[in-house]
Amino acid sequence: MIDTITKQPTAGLIGQLAQPSAAYKRSARFAVAGLLGFVLGYFTLAAFFLWNAWRLGHTALHAADAGGLWLLVGCNVFFGLFMLKSLFFVRQAMPAGLTEVTAKEAPRLFAFLHELADAAGAPRAHRVFLSNRVNAAVFYDISLLNLLLPSRKNLEIGLPLVNALPLGELRAVLAHEFGHFAQRSMAVGRWVYVAQQVAGHLVAQRDKFDSLLDWMARIDVRLRIFAWVLQLVVWSIRSLVEMAFRVVLLMQSALSREMELQADLVAVALTGSDALVHALHRLHAADDAWQRALQFAHNEAAQGCAVADVYAVQSLITRRMAAILDDDAYGRVPPVPAEAPARHRVFREQLGHPPRMWQSHPLNHEREENAKRHYIAAAIDGASAWSLFEQAAVLRARMSAALVGHPQPPLAPVPLPDTLQKVARLYRRxxxxxxxxxxxxxxxxxxxxxxxxxxxxxxxxxxxxxxxxxxxxxxxxxxxxxxxxxxxxxxxxxxxxxxxxxxxxxxxxxxxxxxxxxxxxxxxxxxxxxxxxxxxxxxxxxxxxxxxxxxxxxxxxxxxxxxxxxxxxxxxxxxxxxxxxxxxxxxxxxxxxxxxxxxxxxxxxxxxxxxxxxxxxxxxxxxxxxxxxxxxxxxxxxxxxxxxxxxxxxxxxxxxxxxxxxxxxxxxxxxxxxxxxxxxxxxxxxxxxxxxxxxxxxxxxxxxxxxxxxxxxxxxxxxxxxxxxxxxxxxxxKLDLWTRFLRADGWLPGGARLLVAASIVAVTLFAGLEQGTSTAPQGKRTDTLNAAGSVVLVK
Known part of the structure; x- marks a missing residue:
């Protein structure tokens, strides 16, 4: 059912529209529980190996023949360090290709962002970055320390997106991002990012630990068997970690979809039901034209010529491609009908979709249905989004130059009209x-x-x-x-x-x-x-x-x-x-x-x-x-x-x-x-x-x-x-059955690999505990007679 809200969008509507749904809360609980379970299981297993090494070492110090025990100590230390090493490879989450902009450099932009954040009831962006991507995004400064301490959120604004959208639609996109700023469940994504790096390094990276086992297998036949056993246990640990983290990713994907829908409603409450949908519609043409503009800029750079304004090239290509494709909807939005605007749809459902469990974002037609479930009519400001920047021409030239770096010798400057004429000739063939x-x-x-x-x-x-x-x-x-x-x-x-x-x-x-x-x-x-x-x-x-x-x-x-x-x-x-x-x-x-x-x-x-x-x-x-x-x-x-x-x-x-x-x-x-x-x-x-x-x-x-x-x-x-x-x-x-088993490709091979890996790890843990118990120091046995002539066992 579609409700039509005739009043203009205001911040007060956020409380009416953007309250977390039951599905959102359920997904958040599952995601947190899954992530905590993964972290607890990971560190428990690593801690067990190190604890068992300490226990066996303590036992070996008091044993008469401790050669085998010291070998088990080494194995447990190896497994424990093998799991903990990935913690030292967590990287910062700063995306590449970002240029920071400050309030001093762009006061009009920051005033716009602060007004939008305040209207959304969200914290203001800690830092603002510009990029050459058709994108707007929220990201954290992430390190191991930020898992325990709060981390403020940064905002990325892609200038190709600014170039492709009018001001009203860009406002909707940024309102969506500030909807994320207000979500406390964003912290789950921060933790999942770190966990993904740890699990990914453990599973995919082959380092000195693996080289050591390969070296041992080449020395001697007896060591080869021992190395194979260690490699089998390492494979089992990797398999368990990978399978467990797949479950975490499934839960995080479900939460991410709900977060996107809830952030969309924040944008709807502030900008109306149509602005965000129109922006989503323009993204395909914006990205296509931007990729063509990038290719043109790099081709020009290969010939020693600089493109003064790649964004102007993107705009020209967008217009030319609409004519070439004979597609009025390319880069443009169909007008909203005067009658029953709430039933107007821009996106149509595709015949099929990728498996929902792996989708981190809802599909466009689902986002449109969500935005128009409670329809809010609002005018869309058609002014240029570049009006947010005081020195837009200087910024466009600087970011265009950043696309090709600092080639030697320097590129020859070419007047923008000459460049646009060349582009026009290419698309006027x-x-x-x-x-x-x-x-x-x-x-x-x-x-x-x-x-x-x-x-x-x-x-x-x-x-x-x-x-x-x-x-x-x-x-x-x-x-x-x-x-x-x-x-x-x-x-x-x-x-x-x-x-x-x-x-x-x-x-x-x-x-x-x-x-x-x-x-x-x-x-x-x-x-x-x-x-x-x-x-x-x-x-x-x-x-x-x-x-x-x-x-x-x-x-x-x-x-x-x-x-x-x-x-x-x-x-x-x-x-x-x-x-x-x-x-x-x-x-x-x-x-x-x-x-x-x-x-x-x-x-x-x-x-x-x-x-x-x-x-x-x-x-x-x-x-x-x-x-x-x-x-x-x-x-x-x-x-x-x-x-x-x-x-x-x-x-x-x-x-x-x-x-x-x-x-x-x-x-x-x-x-x-x-x-x-x-x-x-x-x-x-x-x-x-x-x-x-x-x-x-x-x-x-x-x-x-x-x-x-x-x-x-x-x-x-x-x-x-x-x-x-x-x-x-x-x-x-199609892969053979053995390869599908090793990759856990499909439910049956995945279940079989999980069962085998879990069994090997369980046997390893049980054997370690039993070995330490069965070889505990027994002391010396002495038989003697007491005064009554009975045999007394002395330990």
Whole structure:
């Protein structure tokens, strides 16, 4: 049921809306109990080992033959120190990339924050930091000392978020953060953070303790057995700690979800029901545009040029992407209807969701339902959020410069208008022209064809036919393609179990679909998607065929020129797909072979074999790329006058070997990233030049004029590798039972590992206690006679 509160939001509404719910209180109790249980169990086990070592040592001092006891003392000290060592690796919780701002530097911002904190009934921020993330967050100064003493909360404000939101929506986001400031249960998160570092270091880190056991196992056969026993106990301790902390994380995740919903209600009470929802809606576009702006800034830095204001680039990209995607909702919020605004929804529920137990935040549609359960109508201030900073231009320039650090030599300054013109040219390319209805965005053009000749079909050389190539109905097919892709992806996740549906039923296209019906629904969606893709491919064939026919009629080498561009487009798409697939296959082998955290010689050989398969693919790409002969216009568009030899560079990576895998695997990742970036640039330039050339041919065909002769066409070497869809290298998506047991992957393997580990630790503890008792000093036995002649036992 939805209640509508017509009065303006005020701080007084916090008491009405933002009181902790029963679920919140229950989650808080469970989280605290689970965390205390984990800490108590952890320190009890560590203390037991050290206490047992002291007890056995005391016993050994009075024993006649204490060699075995001293060995047990050493083992217990080893286990106790093994558990306590992780306490010394707790790090500060200060996120990287923060720049502190003070009230003296930004008085208007601090006045705004203080007013908001006071209205929320929350403590003011101890310190305020700015960052280059699309984020706003609360964090503590965390150390072991802060677990016992109160720690004040700091506030992070991401400037890309400031850039993307109007002032009213930013106020809602910050009101949400001050809702966290007022939550005493935030302390649980502080303790969980420290516990997570301790448990994570114990479970994942391999240090001198493990090296000592490995060294002992190599010295002698007798020591090897002893070392194996110690390693088995260490594995059991690690397994117990990991499984116990998983339970703590589950409880903390449940509490975190309730805390987010309660903090949302604080924002609703102060800013209304719509502002926070609108801000959440803008986050996707803000993050997407920011990542593109970052990539542009780093590319410019690689060329020695500085970007004066990356936030201006982000804003421009947001506007251009909305036009390219033909999506009015990209970076913008649909207007709230005048009638029944409380029933207006911005987010829709997805078909499936990740398992709820591991989610630390509610889903967006759940947050919207929570915010509008008691609807509060309020106007949203549309002023720029940069108005909170007195010297916004100076701040934007300083934080933009911080993105690339301090390169040597220093980057050359570039006027902002010149930078924005360059960005506009990048996003005003021919392939983004609205007349193409988005058919060339986010879609392979040549990947499905075995050779470039299969990318066109004969079409009559009729000049009037060209006007019908890109009808308005094509836009509907492109939208349907994106919708079906998204639907198929969600259904695939449901079928394989990566996501789950609420109540076991999925609402698909307005109808409820049971889980047993999902495979059939997936097959139907896949079939519909293939039909749309086939229609679009047929459209591509007609477009290429008509332009080929008109180019043949015009003469001047234009048909050969279009053929060359189509060939290099085919090469670039297949080469990139082959490299990405080989890299993915190699990573899959590495992931499978290292899943158990230990790797033997046979597994190393399998990793090396897969890695060298990737090496051969890269070697072939670089060899064939050096044989490409690109035409002059394509070279200029690429910015590589010498063609692909200059574009890719020389391939210098040696083959993988067992002794260089540690450095080879990170290195090949950089080579793959570089190669894919360059092939993507080649593919984009080839597509752009193809469309420009086709537009030129179409224009002359309509006017009945003859163009200048075409440049010498691009030539592509024969024999390059192709990878059509469906021919990808096989992947292993399931682990064997032994590896699943070692990783506790699933309820049954996890339960089995817990049982085995707990049994080994229990036997170890019991054996230690029994050994100390059974070998307690007995003293000397003397038989003598008393005065009555009876035998007396003297100890």
């Amino acid at each position: 021919e392939q983004f022209n609205r007349r193409y209805c988005g058919i060339y965005f986010g879609r392979d053009i040549a990947r499905h064809a075995a050779c470039a000749a299969d990318l066109r079909q004969p079409v009559p050389a009729d000049a009037a036919y060209g006007a019908t190539l890109y009808p308005a109905t094509l836009r509907d097919d492109v939208r349907q393609l994106r919708a079906l892709r998204e639907e198929r992806e969600q259904l695939q996740a449901l079928v394989v179990g990566r996501t789950t549906a609420r109540d076991g039923r999925v609402r698909l296209r307005g109808e409820h679909c049971a889980r047993r019906e999902l495979p059939a629904a997936l097959a139907r969606t896949t079939r519909e998607l293939e039909e749309v893709e086939e229609r679009l491919r047929a459209h591509d064939l007609r477009c290429r065929g008509w332009h080929q026919a008109m180019a043949r009629q015009l003469g001047g080498g234009w048909q050969e020129y279009l053929d060359g561009l189509l060939a290099v487009l085919h090469y670039a798409e297949h080469a990139a797909a082959d490299v990405a697939d080989a890299h993915g296959a190699a990573l899959n082998v590495v992931a499978v072979e290292t899943a158990a955290r230990r790797i033997d010689s046979d597994a190393i050989l399998r990793v090396v074999t897969s890695a060298n398969g990737l090496h051969r693919v890269l070697e072939l790409v670089y060899r064939t790329a050096s044989q490409l002969a690109l035409d002059a216009r394509l070279c200029r568009r690429l910015g590589a006058e010498e063609g692909c030899r200059e574009l890719l560079g020389e391939f210098l990576l040696p083959p993988a070997q067992p002794d260089n895998l540690g450095s080879w695997l990170p290195a090949v990742g950089h080579w793959v990233e570089h190669t894919l970036n360059r092939l993507s640039a080649l593919r984009s330039a080839a597509l752009e030049q193809l469309l420009v050339a086709e537009a030129l041919v179409a224009r002359h065909a309509r006017r009945g004029t003859v163009p200048q002769p075409a440049p010498a066409p691009t030539t592509v070497p024969a024999g390059y590798a192709t990878l059509p869809p469906g021919a990808e290298r096989p992947r292993r998506d």
